[in-house]
Amino acid sequence: MSLSLRFGRTTAALAASILSGEAVLAQESPVILLPAPTTAGGAPLTRALAERRSVRTFQDAPLTLAEVGQLLWAAQGVTQTGPAPAGWRSEWGAWSGGGRTAPSAGALYPLETYLLATSVDGLEPGLYHYVPGAHALEPTGACSSRKLARAALGQTAITEAPAVVVFTGVYARAASKYEDRAPRYVHIEVGAAAENLLLQATALGLGGVFTGAFRDSAVTDVLGLPKDHAPLGIVPVGRPGG
Template structure:
């Protein structure tokens, strides 16, 4: 799929088919995530791949009951790894780790769409609950929960703000 086609065609999907996703496809998506830029090429991000039903149910609960999370066959939690980044970048490393992780989320969303898969970026969740469920170490922070599966809906594209409302030329 051509890049602009993938960017324009990707949608947040909140209804998944009861259909498994092959391990090779998930590996392909994880490679795409890892190809995203990172500050100093330090890759200050980690990916927790969850297929266990009980863990997915706990993640759903931590994410305010957004039930489509547990309906997806695979859920990938993106984690900012401040430990890896702040060794070099000190306090600035906190921001870089979040940026490294979010860049990799977007790569994965696009790669998933290009491979016929559906995703939804979930950011509304109880951080400390997700840390506990996944046993995340200190100096890490979960930044997105991404259910991955086959779409069972085809929503139309939500409107975007007009560019002239958000683009500033030369100065604000």
């Protein structure tokens, strides 16, 4: 079912809003269009590389919708649409129509990304699913960061952070082409996406930590994830604390 059918908004309306950079806290629709991401300028990449550190304590300060949108775009945003790029070979399968900020084996895009917002201006606290093609969030329900932290062996960065990004992987999507190499490729991809996010956070004066220590089934239960969305990484993010 397409996004537009599911939420009663036309694709054209969504596209127009995205192009104008409008952030819609939609009354008639639960889809939240994020402000258009910045795709040029910002802090130099070399400085972000030099300055990135895992950050586990955060100020008690909200993030803006533009900041979380920029972080999600850096992780998984669509950066290319239209026809297949030059050199795309038909034996690789059909071009799925959009390049992203992170590379993806066979352009199959097996990652699904969630945002647990605790303190983000303009967002009701709760869990959201990021829709890269629309640069939008779809609310998926209430969720407690305390419970998520418990599922992650009590790591307090998760409760302190105003926002937590959770990366999941749909192995079957990659296995459709890569069979038993699929897990390897999905795990490589989550590393690329998470590093993009962390570098973007650093460039924005924010910080976060890639968190891999958690009980998979507990995270799935707490977030109410679809069974085929395997949790792979949790990244609390916010303004670095003292």
